[in-house]
Amino acid sequence: MAQAPLSRRDQNKLEKRGRIIAAARAFFAQKGFEATTIQDIADAAGVSVGTVFLYAKAKEDLLILVFHDEMTGVIDQAYRAALKHAGLVDQLCAFFDVEADYHERDLPLARALMRKLGYVDNAEQRDAVTELMSANYTRLAMLIEAAKTRGEVGAAAPLLPAARSIFACYYLHLGGFLSGYIDRDRFDRMVREHFELLLKGLGAG
């Protein structure tokens, strides 16, 4: 790892960026995303309104900035939780249980993020999202791979498509949960049901 050469200018920028993200996080959690104004964030971070827009092209971009850091940790935590279980289905449920818990801790924020993720326009943001998705897929693929060596999953099963299938089910139901179509209990049960179905396959007699 080459240590980045941080000029005073870049150091200041990074520090400022950190203050803005921290301020955004605090206000989003306290007042909610909608009720938080850019002015709020600017004041708390000790910068002007215009400066905030130098670091985030739109208010919603702040969501991605806030979540990117946090989510990376949550995904790791989810993977560790999964490893404590034996069967693949239990592992997957444990994995997404951690992620769902995280979202449940701050529903308004999770809802705002969910919307933002519906369509990401900015290339920079897209990279950040892709990175998080990859982090999820990688962990899921590792769980499936391990299940293969245990004989739970057939050797021919394609890792990445399987991981995406699994994530797709989780994601759809997470949306249902966040929008209030279903409660957390039903969410948990439906997700498990889908994982079992995917493992068995529709074709099975």
Add this chain to the structure above:
Amino acid sequence: MAQAPLSRRDQNKLEKRGRIIAAARAFFAQKGFEATTIQDIADAAGVSVGTVFLYAKAKEDLLILVFHDEMTGVIDQAYRAALKHAGLVDQLCAFFDVEADYHERDLPLARALMRKLGYVDNAEQRDAVTELMSANYTRLAMLIEAAKTRGEVGAAAPLLPAARSIFACYYLHLGGFLSGYIDRDRFDRMVREHFELLLKGLGAG
């Protein structure tokens, strides 16, 4: 079907609502969602700005209103297209091909909708979305049911969860397509791959 007793008042409201939705549809298609102002729509519909907000609590709600009508037709069309094919996987691909085509016709609009669907706050809108989802699930369940009688799908497979699994894969990849992570070709291939995987099951050797 009991004909609704339409008082003059309700008649006017319905007509006005129709004008607003038509105006919104036209402007969204022509200028795009963002660039369309409520004033545009109000002028074209021959009402005031305030009146538009009487029929849609927020600008984004107009998206749901516009799509609800259109989508109902598209889903029917998708189902009819599916019936022209023999195997379940081909049927599913044909089904979602029609829906994806519809979205592809107006990408900016589809993207705006995708975001809106990320979290639906209003109860009325939620009902509209639920109705569309049910329409999808019902058709998919019918296809699976038919596949059961052909022996393609095991008798024990739960219809609705299977339909949701199928839709979840489609929906995740549609998001990827609309956001520009993948192109249409890749979208088609990935969706098919997922359907095959779901049919076979991960457990299969």
Add this chain to the structure above:
DNA sequence: AGATAAAAATGAATACACTCATTTTTGTTG
């Protein structure tokens, strides 16, 4: 019909995201 109440419509006023011409800070060169 005229009077009255309820519903619907109005558009000026408000609040806030976002822009951009100007100013300030930082880095570089002689």
Add this chain to the structure above:
DNA sequence: CAACAAAAATGAGTGTATTCATTTTTATCT
């Protein structure tokens, strides 16, 4: 260090979604 150029920061200005006190329309009485 002074002078200059490039980068960053600023905040008043702009446009538009949304609100709400007021006005207009519709329905229901006597």
